[in-house]
Amino acid sequence: MQQTGSMTPMSKEMQDCVQACLSCHATCEETMSSCMQMGGQAQMQIMRTLMDCSEMTRMCADMMMRRSPMSAEMCALCARACDMCAEACRSMPDDPQMMRCAEACRRCADMCRSMAAAMA
Secondary structure: OOOOOOOOOOOHHHHHHHHHHHHHHHHHHHHHHHHHHHOOHHHHHHHHHHHHHHHHHHHHHHHHHOOOOOHHHHHHHHHHHHHHHHHHHHOOOOOHHHHHHHHHHHHHHHHHHHHHHHHO
């Protein structure tokens, strides 16, 4: 990242957390596309969780990148959304895309929890 004005560069931990959020966001979007192709009631319930997680991770990354004073709270909330999404995806253990998504969500949740604690 380029330094702009008086803004200090992001720490390595924050950069890693932003990347985990963006990766999780992309994986959730891919998984939603997969769910839409499958159809069915179970997928519709998972879709809501995927949508929430996708939006939260994108917003969390954006807020960290602009150094929002609400980043710590956002990271904590994002970790919760990622935990819920990982759990929903794990309900379909035979689906490789769901398992990839669960892993991306778990990794993002762990990083966001650490970031929330570091910024508190």
